[in-house]
Each structure stands twice: as structure tokens, then as C-alpha cells.
Amino acid sequence: MARRILPILAAFGAAALALVGVCGCSDLSELRDGAAAAAAHFRQAVQAQDWAAACEALAPASRDELEQNNKAPCPQALGGQELPDAGRARHTDVHGEAMAVFAQDTVFLAHFPSGWKVTAAGCQQQPGDRPYRCALKGR
Amino acid sequence: MGQAFAGRAEFNSQLAVDGLAQVGFWQYVSSSDFAVDVTENWQSEYLQFFLYITATVWLLQRGSPESKKMGTAGTEGDKDQRVGPHAGPDSPSWARATGWRQGLFSRSLGLVMGGIFVLSWLAQSITGVAAYNEQRLRDLQAPVDWSQYVVSADFWARTLQNWQSEFLAIASMAVLSIYLRQRGSPESKPVGTSHTATGIEGG
Numbered sequence: 001m002a003r004r005i006l007p008i009l010a011a012f013g014a015a016a017l018a019l020v021g022v023c024g025c026s027d028l029s030e031l032r033d034g035a036a037a038a039a040a041h042f043r044q045a046v047q048a049q050d051w052a053a054a055c056e057a058l059a060p061a062s063r064d065e066l067e068q069n070n071k072a073p074c075p076q077a078l079g080g081q082e083l084p085d086a087g088r089a090r091h092t093d094v095h096g097e098a099m100a101v102f103a104q105d106t107v108f109l110a111h112f113p114s115g116w117k118v119t120a121a122g123c124q125q126q127p128g129d130r131p132y133r134c135a136l137k138g139r
Numbered sequence: 140m141g142q143a144f145a146g147r148a149e150f151n152s153q154l155a156v157d158g159l160a161q162v163g164f165w166q167y168v169s170s171s172d173f174a175v176d177v178t179e180n181w182q183s184e185y186l187q188f189f190l191y192i193t194a195t196v197w198l199l200q201r202g203s204p205e206s207k208k209m210g211t212a213g214t215e216g217d218k219d220q221r222v223g224p225h226a227g228p229d230s231p232s233w234a235r236a237t238g239w240r241q242g243l244f245s246r247s248l249g250l251v252m253g254g255i256f257v258l259s260w261l262a263q264s265i266t267g268v269a270a271y272n273e274q275r276l277r278d279l280q281a282p283v284d285w286s287q288y289v290v291s292a293d294f295w296a297r298t299l300q301n302w303q304s305e306f307l308a309i310a311s312m313a314v315l316s317i318y319l320r321q322r323g324s325p326e327s328k329p330v331g332t333s334h335t336a337t338g339i340e341g342g
Contacts, residue, residue: 097276
């Protein structure tokens with residue numbers, strides 16, 4: 001009996017492990033580091049008022065939205081945005097997309113073929129389970 | 140396969156709405172979004188068969204070919220089950236054995252089906268929290284951890300929508316098979332058997 005059931009159990013165990021493996025946990029720390037670096041890079045560019053570099057770090061939809069709302073090219077529009085000082089980086093969560101939390105700012109990122117891009121920034125937590133309110137975001 | 144193609148198309152249209160990069164076929168098949176859709180169906184199927192196998196030990200349905208005969212509810216005697224001294228020469232060795240081996244073998248089908256159910260439900264919760272958090276981050280919400288997810292509406296909506304369909308299917312099969320027949324099917328009574336006959340399968 002045991003001889004017949006063990007391979008079945010082993011197969012299901014392997015399948016369960018494979019499912020956990022394919023969710024991308026193996027290179028999670030690499031992804032998290034990449035997202036944290038992209039968020040820090042964006043915040044440093046804003047801090048240094050290097051608007052061209054900051055615009056490069058934005059996701060296409062967020063960049064479009066910013067240009068549409070301000071009726072100006074991205075660097076000029078970003079210069080007119082009020083993005084508070086981010087402060088020290090606290091932690092970064094990656095689940096397909098990413099959220100980088102700074103002392104006074106939260107930045108959301110998505111992964112593109114060209115790497116991590118900022119989808120929303122200047123985000124503040126809202127009471128309850130409501131979405132963060134962001135100074136800059138796509139859509 | 141069809142589920143993977145349709146699922147990827149739906150996932151990509153959602154990504155397009157949010158202005159995000161599209162995913163390829165293999166990227167989607169290895170994603171938590173696909174995995175949670177697969178595992179939520181697995182767990183409910185295994186739960187269905189586990190409950191069906193174990194509940195029909197005690198629960199009888201008059202007139203159903205799926206039910207044992209009236210008056211045989213329970214685990215029955217050793218003689219009927221051909222275990223221990225009542226085992227025949229062709230019986231599995233663990234049925235002839237006494238003690239824990241007989242006890243384990245006597246419950247092995249339920250244990251394995253129930254075990255697979257628990258494992259796939261666990262896999263659903265793990266892949267589910269990953270897919271749920273991806274959606275939350277896309278909606279600019281903070282991610283939740285596993286302990287918050289297993290009490291969340293998303294987890295129970297996925298779970299219960301599968302359970303209700305399984306239980307409905309089983310209940311309707313038990314009742315319909317009293318009055319309806321499928322000639323030649325082992326799940327049906329022989330066509331000419333009366334509606335009140337219980338525990339006679341075609342076969």
C-alpha cells in the first residue's frame with residue numbers, strides 16, 4: 001500500500017513545490033533590490049531637480065498623464081509638481097508590482113522590459129483600505 | 140491549455156487598461172494569477188470526492204444507486220469488509236494485518252484524497268495572496284500578508300464559489316439518479332429498476 005501511495009504523494013509534493021517556485025520567489029531579493037534602486041534613483045533625481053532623469057524613470061502611462069494634466073512636456077510638468085521630501089528609504093514590497101516606502105513618501109513601481117518604472121509617487125496612505133492618494137500617477 | 144490562453148488574454152487586457160507591460164504565454168502560465176485559478180479548482184474537486192467517499196459511509200439516500208443499502212450505515216463489520224481473519228488469499232496484505240496497518244489501510248483512500256485537498260487549498264492560499272497583492276499594488280493599495288489573506292473576502296469568494304458548484308452537482312446527481320437512468324452507466328440503476336431500489340448500480 002505504502003509503496004503505491006508514496007509516489008503519488010511525492011508527485012503532489014513536487015507539484016506544490018513547483019507552484020511555489022514558479023511564483024518567482026527564487027529571485028525575489030534581486031527583484032526587490034531592483035525596485036528599491038529604481039525608486040531611490042527617481043527620488044534622487046527629483047531631489048536634485050534633474051527633471052529629465054526623473055522623467056526617464058516614469059512608466060509611460062504615468063508620464064502621459066502628467067503631460068496631459070499639465071499640458072506641458074514631462075520635465076517642465078514634473079518641475080511644477082509638489083513632491084515632498086521622501087526622507088530615508090524604509091522597505092520595499094514586491095508582488096509582481098512593487099511598493100517602495102520612504103519615511104515621508106510611498107512610490108509604486110511596475111516592471112517593464114526596460115526595468116522597473118515608477119507608476120505613482122507622492123503617495124500618502126488613506127484611512128481604511130482605500131487606495132493611497134498620489135500626487136503623480138497613471139490613468 | 141484553453142484556460143491558459145483565455146486567462147492570459149484576460150490578464151493582458153487588464154494590464155493594458157493600467158498601461159503596464161503585457162506578459163507572454165509562459166510568463167503567464169508561471170504566474171500566481173494562473174496558479175491561483177488552477178489550485179482553487181483542484182482543492183474543490185478533491186474536497187468533493189473526499190466528502191463523497193467519507194460521507195457515504197454514514198449517509199444513505201433511499202432509491203439512489205450511489206447509496207449503500209438501507210441499514211448498512213457506518214463502517215460495517217470485519218466480515219463484510221473482509222479484514223483481519225476474514226481476509227481472503229487475494230486480499231491486500233495490510234487488510235489481513237491487524238492493528239495500525241489495517242486501520243491505516245482502511246482509511247487510506249479518504250486520507251490521501253483529504254490530504255491532497257488540504258495541500259491544494261494551501262497552495263491556493265499561497266498563490267492567491269501573491270495574485271491578490273499584485274492586484275492591490277496595481278490599485279495603489281498596500282499588500283497584505285498570508286494571515287490577513289486567509290480571512291479576506293477574495294480568498295473565501297474564490298473558495299466558496301467553487302464549493303457551491305461542487306455541492307450542487309453532487310446533490311443533484313444523488314437525487315436525479317433516483318428517477319432517471321443512463322443505460323449502461325455504472326453510475327445509474329439498470330433502466331428497468333424501480334425508483335425505490337437502493338444500492339443497485341448497473342455495471
